[in-house]
Amino acid sequence: MSKELIHLNNISKSFDGQMVLDELNLTIHENEFVTLLGPSGCGKTTTLRILGGFATPDTGSVVFDGQDITKLPPNLRPLNTVFQKYALFTHMNIAENIAFGLKIRKKSKDYIADKIRYALKLVNLEGYENRMPDSLSGGQQQRIAIARAIVNEPRVLLLDEPLGALDLKLRQEMQYELIRMKNELGITFVYVTHDQEEALTMSDTIVVMNQGYIQQIGSPESIYNEPENAFVADFIGDSNIISATMIEDKLVSILGTRFACVDTGFGHNKPVDVVIRPEDVELVAPTEGILTGVVSHLIFKGVHYEMEVMAGGFEWLVHSTALHPVGEKVGIRVDPYNIQIMNKPESEDEEAVAVDI
Amino acid sequence: MRNAVKKLYIALIFLFLYAPIATLMVLSFNASKTRAKWGGFTFKWYAQLVHNDDILRALGNTLLIALLSSVIATVIGTIACIAMNNMKKRTRTIMMGITNIPMLNADIVTGISLMLLFISFGFRFGLGTILLSHITFNIPYVILSVMPRMKQLNPSIYEAALDLGATPVAAFFRVVFPDLMPGILSGFLMAFTMSLDDFIITHFTKGAGVDTLSTKIYTEVRKGIKPEMYALSTIIFAAVLALLLLVNAAPEKREKN
Amino acid sequence: MTSKRKWLSAPYTLWSLVFIIIPLCMIFYYGLTDKTGAFTLENITAIATAEHARALRLSILLSLISTLICFLLAYPLAMILANMKVSQHSFIILIFILPMWMNFLLRTLAWQTLLEKSGVINSILTFLHLPNINIINTPYAIILGMVYNFLPFMVLPLYNALSKIDENVVNAARDLGADNLHTFFRIILPLSVPGIISGISMVFVPALTTFVISSLLGGSKILLIGNVIDQEFTQASNWHLGSGLSIVLMLFIILNMIASAVFDKEGEGSML
Numbered sequence: 096m097s098k099e100l101i102h103l104n105n106i107s108k109s110f111d112g113q114m115v116l117d118e119l120n121l122t123i124h125e126n127e128f129v130t131l132l133g134p135s136g137c138g139k140t141t142t143l144r145i146l147g148g149f150a151t152p153d154t155g156s157v158v159f160d161g162q163d164i165t166k167l168p169p170n171l172r173p174l175n176t177v178f179q180k181y182a183l184f185t186h187m188n189i190a191e192n193i194a195f196g197l198k199i200r201k202k203s204k205d206y207i208a209d210k211i212r213y214a215l216k217l218v219n220l221e222g223y224e225n226r227m228p229d230s231l232s233g234g235q236q237q238r239i240a241i242a243r244a245i246v247n248e249p250r251v252l253l254l255d256e257p258l259g260a261l262d263l264k265l266r267q268e269m270q271y272e273l274i275r276m277k278n279e280l281g282i283t284f285v286y287v288t289h290d291q292e293e294a295l296t297m298s299d300t301i302v303v304m305n306q307g308y309i310q311q312i313g314s315p316e317s318i319y320n321e322p323e324n325a326f327v328a329d330f331i332g333d334s335n336i337i338s339a340t341m342i343e344d345k346l347v348s349i350l351g352t353r354f355a356c357v358d359t360g361f362g363h364n365k366p367v368d369v370v371i372r373p374e375d376v377e378l379v380a381p382t383e384g385i386l387t388g389v390v391s392h393l394i395f396k397g398v399h400y401e402m403e404v405m406a407g408g409f410e411w412l413v414h415s416t417a418l419h420p421v422g423e424k425v426g427i428r429v430d431p432y433n434i435q436i437m438n439k440p441e442s443e444d445e446e447a448v449a450v451d452i
Numbered sequence: 453m454r455n456a457v458k459k460l461y462i463a464l465i466f467l468f469l470y471a472p473i474a475t476l477m478v479l480s481f482n483a484s485k486t487r488a489k490w491g492g493f494t495f496k497w498y499a500q501l502v503h504n505d506d507i508l509r510a511l512g513n514t515l516l517i518a519l520l521s522s523v524i525a526t527v528i529g530t531i532a533c534i535a536m537n538n539m540k541k542r543t544r545t546i547m548m549g550i551t552n553i554p555m556l557n558a559d560i561v562t563g564i565s566l567m568l569l570f571i572s573f574g575f576r577f578g579l580g581t582i583l584l585s586h587i588t589f590n591i592p593y594v595i596l597s598v599m600p601r602m603k604q605l606n607p608s609i610y611e612a613a614l615d616l617g618a619t620p621v622a623a624f625f626r627v628v629f630p631d632l633m634p635g636i637l638s639g640f641l642m643a644f645t646m647s648l649d650d651f652i653i654t655h656f657t658k659g660a661g662v663d664t665l666s667t668k669i670y671t672e673v674r675k676g677i678k679p680e681m682y683a684l685s686t687i688i689f690a691a692v693l694a695l696l697l698l699v700n701a702a703p704e705k706r707e708k709n
Numbered sequence: 710m711t712s713k714r715k716w717l718s719a720p721y722t723l724w725s726l727v728f729i730i731i732p733l734c735m736i737f738y739y740g741l742t743d744k745t746g747a748f749t750l751e752n753i754t755a756i757a758t759a760e761h762a763r764a765l766r767l768s769i770l771l772s773l774i775s776t777l778i779c780f781l782l783a784y785p786l787a788m789i790l791a792n793m794k795v796s797q798h799s800f801i802i803l804i805f806i807l808p809m810w811m812n813f814l815l816r817t818l819a820w821q822t823l824l825e826k827s828g829v830i831n832s833i834l835t836f837l838h839l840p841n842i843n844i845i846n847t848p849y850a851i852i853l854g855m856v857y858n859f860l861p862f863m864v865l866p867l868y869n870a871l872s873k874i875d876e877n878v879v880n881a882a883r884d885l886g887a888d889n890l891h892t893f894f895r896i897i898l899p900l901s902v903p904g905i906i907s908g909i910s911m912v913f914v915p916a917l918t919t920f921v922i923s924s925l926l927g928g929s930k931i932l933l934i935g936n937v938i939d940q941e942f943t944q945a946s947n948w949h950l951g952s953g954l955s956i957v958l959m960l961f962i963i964l965n966m967i968a969s970a971v972f973d974k975e976g977e978g979s980m981l
Contacts, residue, residue, distance in 0.1 A: 149880050169883040176884045182877035186899045195895070196885030247885060458789045465786050466804075468857065472819035473811050475829065479822065487822050528720050535718030547718070549970075550725045553733075556910060556966050558918035560935055561955050564942055565732030568739055568952070588728040591721065638799070642806075649809040651921060656942065669814045673925065677818065685811050692810045696803065 100125045100283060101146070101251065106155035108141055115141045116152070117307045123251075123285060128277055130286045130294040133304035134330070139287045140255060142304075146285060147176045147253050160250075174251040175244035180260060181236045183228035189215075189239055190224035196247040214242035217276060234265045241276065251283040258293065270296050291331045295319065303327050306444035319372075324437050328370040329447035335371045335412055336447055339436075340364060347436060350407030352386050354429060358436040368437045373414040375433035378404070384426015390419050473689065480682035487677070497683040504680050510668040511684065513579060514648060517664065521586035522643035528587070529594025530636055533602050534624075536595075548599075554589045555596070562589060563656035570657065577659030585657040586647045593646055594639035601635035736959075740952035752953020761937060761954065768934040769961075771848055772916035775855035779863040779912045780905070782856070787867035787904075788897075791874075801868060805861035817854050817925045824850060824926075846928030854922040855912075862911035870904025871897070906972040910965040918958055934958060 101123040108116040116138045123129050131139035144150040145157060148169035156165045164172060175196070184192050190211050197207045215221050218238035228236055237257055244252055254273075258266045274297055277284050288294055294301050295315045303310040303318060303326075311323045322328035325336050339349045344359040349369055361367055381387045388406025395401075400418055404411045406427050419425055440446045480498070484491025501507065536544050554562055566585045575581050605628065613623035651666035658667055669681060743749045755761055790801055808816060823829045824845040831841040844850045874897065882892045920935030927933075934954065941951030 147880075147884060149883075169880065170886045170888055172884075174884075176881065178877040178881055180875075180877065182875055182881040184878060184882070184896060184900075186902075195882070195887070199886045199891055243881075243885065461785060462789060465782065465860075469805070469808055469860070471823060472816045472857070473808060475819040475822050476811060476815055479819075488825060488827070528724060531717050532721030535721070539718065547722075547725075550729060552966070553729055556914065556969065557962055558914050558958060560918045560920065560938060561736065561959060561962070562732075564938070564948075564951060564955060565736045566728065567942065568735040568948065569728070569732040571948075572735060584728065588724070591724065645806060645809050649813050651812075651814055665812055666814055669812060669818075670921075673814070673818065677815070681815065685815055689811045693807070696807070700800070 097125045097127070099123075100127075100160060102156075102158040103142070103145070104156045104158065106142070106145060106152045106157070108138075108145065108150065108152050115307050116145075119155070119307070119309060121302060121309065121312070123283060124300075125250075126281060126283055128274070128284045128286065128297055128299045129302060130288060130298040130300070131302045131304060132288060132291060132294040132330075133310075134289055136306075137304040138307040139289075139302075139304050143176075143253050143255055143285065143287045146251075147174060148172050173249060174253055175247050175249035176253040176255065177237075177240045177244050177257050179255045179257070181228075181240040181257075183236055183239060183243070185228050187228075188224065189220075189226050189228065189231075192228065192239060193243045193246055195243065200247070210246045214246045217245070217279065218242045219272075233260050234269065237261065237269065238272075241273075245276070245280060245282075249282065251285060252277075252280075254284060254286045256288055257286075258288070258290075266293070273297060295331070303330065305330070308442075308444050310445065321435055322370055322437065324445040325368050325370075325440055325447040326445050328368075328435070328437065333373050333412055333414075335373065335376070335409075337369050337371070337409055339367055339369045341367045341436060345431075347434065349434075350386065350409055352407060354385060354434060355431040356434040356436060357431050358434075361436055361438070366439055368439055370435040370437060371411075371429055371433060373401070373412040374399070375429060376404075376411055376413045376415075377428045377430070378402075378413060378415055378417065378419055379426045379428050381424045381426045384428050386427040388425060388427060390421050390423045390425060393419070393421050476682050477686045477689070480679065480686040482679065482682075485676075485679060497679040498687075501680045501683050501687075504678070506663075507665075507668065507678070507680055507684060510663045510665045513582075513662065514664040514666070517579065517583055517586055518644050518647040521583055521590050521647050522640050525587050525590035525643050526594050526636060526640045529591045529639060530598055530632070532591070533595055533598040533632075536599070537602050548595075551592045551595050555592045559589075559650075559652035560656075563653040566653065567656040577657070578662050581657045581659065582654055582662070582664070585653050586650065589650070589653060590643035590647055593642040594636070597639035597642060598632060598635040601632050605631055736952045736955055738952075739948050740954075740956040743949055752950050753956055755950055755953055756957045760932075761934070764932045764934045764937050765957070767848070767931070768917050771852055771855065771933070772913055775852045775859065775916050776863075776909055776913045778852070778856050779860050780908065783860060783863040783867050783908065787864055787871050790864075790868050791871035798872070802865060805864055808861070813858065814921065814925065817858065817922055820850070820854060820857065820926060821845060824853075845926065846930075848927065848931060850926040851923050851931065851933075854926040855916045855919065858922060859912040859915055862915075863908040866904040866907035866911060867901060868904075870901040870907075874900050902972055906969050910969050914962055914965055917961060 099122050101121075103119055103121040103123075106116050106119040107114070115136075119138070119142065121142070131142055133139050141150060145152050148164075148167060152165065156163055158164070159173065184195065187195070193211050193214055194207050197210060202210075211224060212221075215223060218241055220235060220238050220242070223231070223235070223239075228239065231239065237260075240257070241252075241254075257273075258269050261269060270293060273284070273286075286294075286297065295318075298315055300312060301315055301318045302312050305326050311318060311327045313321075318327065319331055322331065322334075328334045328336055337349055339347050341347050341358075341361040341364070342353070343363055344361075345356055347354050347356050347358075347367070347369060356369075386406045388404040388411065390402050391405045391410065392403040393400060396414075399414045399416050402413045402415065402419060404413055404425060404427065411427060479487050481493050481495070482490055483494035483496070532547075536547050539547065563585070566581075566588065569575075570577060570581050609627050609631070610623055613627040614620065618626060649666075651670060654664050654667055655670065658664070663671070665681075665684075669677060672678060672681070740752050741748060741750070743751065756765060821828075824842070825831070826841070826843060826845075828845075831843075834841050844853070878900070879892060879896060882896045887895060918935045920933060920939040923931055923933045923936055938951050938954050938958070941947045941954065945951075
């Protein structure tokens, strides 16, 4: 991985006696697309605000490229922010909005004009110089907010739920746009969202947060396939989280039945949680399964069928392209590679959440 | 440090705003009849207030007009808001423009314009003309506080009530009205306060022999204000203050305006 | 249904016609006629006579000065209040409206007591070994009375406009490199223009037209245009002249209304 750019060291922050961040440590690399992902109130926005300079941590330090910037005001930081709901200056036109930072840095008129043209081209809004922000759609305002930030050539762009106010179609489109822009600009993006799909689509690295703690840091694949605790497993995608016992290395007892797995190092006869993604549960003939059960619910989801199968006293969530009607007896099989073993939650923040947000 | 400066600044402004009020309160306990000298502490003005029929009658008029004018203005203003909400944008803009006239116009101009109206059409000057005038300048306060709430109102809630079987009238009173209530209430209070504090318009539209507290004080200025007046003002102010503190101390969470 | 709703506007339409529109027409009628009912411009040109012109000039001067002072006092105050993030927006408004429950005339008269030669303020100044101020019955006292009475009307619209500014817009300016000064002049000040315009017109019009403050704090010698008009109506009973002078005053008021209509289309700077 490329050079380390930002270090957040032991950051704690509380508001009105409420702990929002607790001893947070995070390293962000140059040219990385990092997403802070978590439910509302997990501390992701506060982390971003501390990076931007809009909040000061109670303890800990922010080090940027070897320099401590913890106390540096936002106007002196080499980062720029794209705010939630855009925060465009409604009394200025688009060109003036984009030129704002450049004028403050006393750039020449020609330089500013060039930059405005370049930025509007980058965000696909050429010719919008003289429009007022109010006359633009949400998606367009979003692009202007990005243009306004990037003309200042920040080394890091901070984005606070920038797509939150857009509709689904536009959101998906903007995800690709953002990836394209990031590659074109070659800078670091730190992105905050509660939308796991956005995080999985765009990020190089996902930082899953809950209740002020980082739950897991990793690539989208590792976060999805190898969640480290029940919270991560539950928050990212659908999953079956089942209480189990690790009998020995590579052998786990799930619902009283022995399953082969690939994990090692959890000890002997130790209680653990296992995560099995619904698309990894194979439904076979009753005689061929490790477990047998009965289909209790069936919903057509477009790409696949979503079924619930009662087996071993547990309601298994299963995604499959093959249809098994309600009441059918089925066997369940899981490939050893698809069984992810996790330690039992040690604290509340690591537990699975009831509702996905 | 900066916080200290800010607090000091706020304190100074409030000192400026409330110093005259404190002065009047002190004067109400001043045994000396002139306000220039402190003649010792006394309650006698409060005692004499009860027997001062002139002041009590003026007080009665003031309260009666404030109450009637604000109630009537609230009713007319609220109905006007409902009507305006359903108007075409152009008509509404014109209506709001007219509403703004008494707000932006000078009180003296409003006062004499009403006086000329009453003279020309042979109204008998008295409580009635004061009341009509106060209603006129109170309606805009009601409209300006109800209208924003009206605009925030989700039109679906009215339709939802109809959908659930309410008659239009029931739908309005059971669903829309409660939502408008904070605006209506603040409009009413604003109107009541403005009526109570008004001097200029009353000055031009009152008849001889009829006085509100304001006009009574104005005529007393030359002769010297009776200390009972200070006592009365202190009582009114203290009562309002007590009421406000009570409302604010109430544990229920009140909606932000 | 819709036709029924249209009738709802009838009471207010009728009311504003009878008690707002017609009375204004009456002023124009009286202002543009003489005692015989014949058309004349004399009542309006009367503003040019030395006495009236002097009163108008003084009124404009004093009201401009007090509007400026109100603005300078109120803007920092409104900024501090808006930044306090008091959860009860209405509480702030209340504090400024509360004094109105003590009669306006009495409150203004109380300044006599405070400002007198041996009054409270001078006693304090003497105690602090500072020079005394003797401004009672001078134009300065009138300015003070204007600022005192109308300050809330400047503070409230400014406070409203300032507290409506999205915190992130200010943050965005800082993020883009603006220091405090830049942020203030390029972002906060322009975004509060509706409040400024509304505040100015809320203070300037009553200050320009007052006759009470000048007669309570200015002694009997200082005449403002409001005093002149008041005398024409209540003492001289010359309604035609009084109306004519009022029409002149209304020119200023209309200018004010146009300014607020142009700068505050959304009603963002409203007081409530």
